[in-house]
Amino acid sequence: MAHMPVAERRARLLAAAFEVISRAGVSGATTRAIVDEAGMKLASFHYAFESREDLLVQLVDVVVHQQEVVLDLPDAEPAQGSPAAAVARGEHSALTALRQLLERGLARYFDEVRANPLRERAMFELTQYALRTTSMAGVAERQYERYRNLAVASLQEAAMRTGCTWRRPLDELAADLVALTDGITLAWLADGDDARAARTIAFAARALAAEAAPPAEAAPPAEAAPRAEAAPPGEAAPPGEAAPPTPTPPTTTEAP
Amino acid sequence: MAHMPVAERRARLLAAAFEVISRAGVSGATTRAIVDEAGMKLASFHYAFESREDLLVQLVDVVVHQQEVVLDLPDAEPAQGSPAAAVARGEHSALTALRQLLERGLARYFDEVRANPLRERAMFELTQYALRTTSMAGVAERQYERYRNLAVASLQEAAMRTGCTWRRPLDELAADLVALTDGITLAWLADGDDARAARTIAFAARALAAEAAPPAEAAPPAEAAPRAEAAPPGEAAPPGEAAPPTPTPPTTTEAP
C-alpha cells in the first residue's frame, strides 16, 4: 500500500469498516476484515487508530453526520404542478397538499432505504452497539437528536410550502416522524414487503398532516400564523377539533 | 450440576442465553458465558444443543412466542368508569373513547418496555441477527407476522369495546401499530426520554383512532361524534377535503 497521509488512511478504513459491517455485522468487522476490505496491511490499522473500538466510535460519529434526510422532500416546483399551485387553484385544501407532500417525502426516503438496505441495517446495528458500549455513552442519544433536527427542518419546509402551520411544537412532531420512519424501516427490513411499507407510509403522512392546521384564511403563504402553542392538544384536540381532517368520508366503511 | 432431563437443561440454557444476550449482546453470548450463567459445565452445552447457532435459532423461536402484547389494553371495565359507559352517557364521542383506550394500551405496553429495557434491546438484536443469518431465513419475517397478529387482536378488541369500526383492513392497521411501537421503543432506548415517548404515544393513539369510524348512528343519546356531518355543499367549507383518509388513495402512492 502506497504512502498516504494518516487522515486519508483513517477515512478509507472507516469506509471499509462500514462496508464490512453492512455485510457481516459489527461482530464480523474484525480488524483483519476491515484492513482486507481497504486493501491494507494489519499494521496500518493500529497506526491509524488506537484500537478497534476507537475506530468504531469514530465510525458512528461519521456515519451519523452523513445521514442527510429523514424525510426527503422533492424539490420545490414553482410551476403549475406544485401542490401549492393546486391549492391556489382551489383544487385541494392545503392540508391535502401537505399530506401529499409528506407522503412523497416519506416515499423518497424509503426508496433510499430500499436501494440500500444493508446500509440501514448497519445503522441500526451501530446504534445498538453504541447503546451497549459504555465508552460510547450518549452517542445514540445524539444520533437521535440529529435525526430529530433533520426532521424538524423537513417538517418546517413542508409546512411552509403548503402554507400550513403545525399545531404542536416542531420537535415533538419530529420525534413522531422519526419513530414512524424507524418503524417502517425496521418492519420492511424484516419482511421486505414493499406494498405494506407503502401503505404505512400513507398512514404516516395522514397522521402527521392531521397535526397541522390549514392556512389562516387570507394570509398569504408566509409566516405569522397563529400557533396553537399555548394549548397543545391535551384532551379535546383529537383530529376532530379545529377542522383538520375529520370531514366524514363517503361512508365507505370497509369491512374487516 | 445435578442430573436433569435434557428438555429442562435446554430450557435453562435458553433462559441463560437470553439473559446473557440482554447484558452483553448476541456477540457476547459465547457458549462459555451461557453455561456460566446457567451454572453448568461447558460440555453440557453441546450435549443439549448441536451448536451455538442451534441454540440461537431455538431462542428466537421461544422468545418470539413469549411476546404477548403489542398493545396492552386494560381489562374491560363493565362498570360506569369504562369509556363505553362514558360514550353511552354522551360525554365523549366513541372515537374519543377509542383514542383514549389506544393511548392507555400503548402506555401500558410502554411501561413494560421501560420496566425491562434490556429485554427489548435483546429482542431487536436477535431480530437483526436473524436477518443476517442465512440459516434463519424467514425467522424475522415470521416474528413480525406474529407482532401484527397480536396487534390485530388488540385493535379488534379496542374497536369492539368502543363500538367503532376500522375503516381499513385490520392487518394494515396492525402494521401501522407495530411500526409505531417499534419506533417509539427504539427512540426511547436511545434517549431514555419518558416524556417524549409519552407524547409520541399520544400521537400514535390519535393517528390510529383517526382510522376508525364511529358507530353507525343508532346511538340513543345525543350526538357527540363527528362535527362535520353531511356537509352542506356549495359552501366555502375551507377544511373540506375530498376524502382525507380514504382507504388506499390510489393516485397518491406512486414513487418517483
Place this chain on the structure above:
DNA sequence: GCCCAACTGGGACGGATGACCCAGTCGACG
C-alpha cells in the same frame, strides 16, 4: 441390589482475534 445407558466433568485443540513490535522503505524537504 445391579447394570446399562444417559448424563457430567475436565481437558484439549485448531483457529481466529486484538494488539503489538521492529526492521525496513519511501518521499518530502532542505
Place this chain on the structure above:
DNA sequence: CGTCGACTGGGTCATCCGTCCCAGTTGGGC
C-alpha cells in the same frame, strides 16, 4: 541529492472462541 522522519510489512503473542473427546458418575428400570 542526501537525509531523516513518517509510514509500511511481516511476524509474534496471549487470549478467547466453538467444538470435540473420553473417562467417570449417576440414576432408574429390572
